[in-house]
Amino acid sequence: MSQKYERIVVVGGGSAGWMTAAALVTGLKGRATVEVVESEEIGIIGVGEATFPSIRNYNQLIGIDEAEFLRATTGSYKLGIHFCDWLEVGRDYFHTFGHFGNLYGSQTLWAQHRRLGLTEPLGLQCVPTVMAMKGRFVLPSEQQEFKYAYHFDAVQYAAFLRKLALQRGARHTLGRIVDVSRHADGNVAALQLDDGRRIEGDLFVDCSGFRSLLLGGTLAEPFVDFSHWLPVDGAWACPTERAGEELTPYTRATALEGGWAWRIPLQNRTGHGHVFSSRFIDVDRARDQLLAQLDGKPVAEPRLLRFKTGHRRRFWVDNVIAIGLSSGFLEPLESTSIYLVQDAIARLMVLLTAGRPLHENDRALFNEGAVRRFSRIRDFIILHYCLTRRRDSELWRHVSSMALPETLNFRMELWRRYGVLHEYDEEGFDATSWLAVHAGMDHWPEREDPVFAEVPPELAASALRDRRAAIAASVERMPPHHRLLQQVLGR
């Protein structure tokens, strides 16, 4: 059956709901009504403070000015993530959104670095990594191209988008949904609110968070569980006053006994959290370990969040499409939830603006695309764990010995045997990101490609030395992150 959607109802007013509503009112330009229904009583999850570079595309597409956005969300710039203690306690690396470059055309730089047996980090050949290590930031230019993302206050971000969506014509209904009625063909007809109001629609975007009110609840779509590979299932979150370190232009992820701790710097405070697996560590012990990590005075009591990693088998069923936590959650290690939200919105917008009724086939393709994206990001996140040399706790013994998904085995095998970083279309993380983690986890191909030996070693060594020195010198001239940010904010 083909369908046209003229009344779109967004269920939920967290960041997923308002990102969806803002994009729909902007892109559909009055061709459909957009109504957001949310319960203030239930509230929003309010974590999710680190992002992926695609957020800039989203912001540009809906016409958000960067300075205004950073002011409204007390945001800061993010060049990547600093991983501490993942390979071994005391070892660290950066995964930034930057390239490591080529040496002599197709002579891949990492291979020359490796062949020469250099012990310094490969990251010294990557501009944004050196910027992150030095706490510097500039906006990219024609001479200096790199990707970046943001840290921000998730509650302020949802409020910022709400204001923008309402200004552009979205409707806002406050109330708790207590029942859902369906047509005879199974499509959702209307939402029933606790005060008796009834909200009808043609398309329902389920952004109801972990409750997954429509897709998981009303339509009972099964959950595909990833917890045997990604066993974390809880997090303690606790913001602190800003103290100590400068405003770092990166997130920090420190591996702990039963999980890992995040540190996310904002203009006025620092976000801290401990993501853990209750299979491997007691909840109270996880809380104590978070408190021991704090580098400032807490500004709130630690808050416990529970979750399961995985996704709904289908994301779009009948006239219900789930976006955000209602569709699934991987875990926050690579800050990919908001990216997945924006990616789903972009694919939905393409269909809704195609100017034709939608068919079952459109839904099927949408669902296949979503499953592919979740599995590829799942594999990338598992890579951070499975290459560990840590054996000091149950968690690390488990992740270093567990059977991996076939798709990940294939990619690791290609790298290990042939030095190939296989990249698919529609890839969230490109080959550079995979290389950053392989290099950071000291995981290299077993043999050298003879092609790399065509360059005389002295020549390769001096080229690497010159490049490293040029990068170091150019980063030295860049302002500290906090100074550049103040300039952008106009302060």
Ligand SMILES: Cc1cc2nc3c(=O)[nH]c(=O)nc-3n(C[C@H](O)[C@H](O)[C@H](O)COP(=O)(O)OP(=O)(O)OC[C@H]3O[C@@H](n4cnc5c(N)ncnc54)[C@H](O)[C@@H]3O)c2cc1C
């Ligand atoms: C520990 C943790 C850390 C995270 N860190 C990151 C990160 O660094 N980067 C990142 O990209 N993402 C992160 N995320 C994910 C991120 O928080 C979410 O993707 C994002 O906030 C979107 O959430 P949401 O809008 O789907 O759900 P929510 O914010 O939970 O919103 C759900 C909405 O549905 C409404 N609702 C629910 N039930 C009803 C009802 N019966 N009636 C009416 N309204 C209802 C609620 O009121 C609310 O408005 C993290 C998540 C967790 C758990």
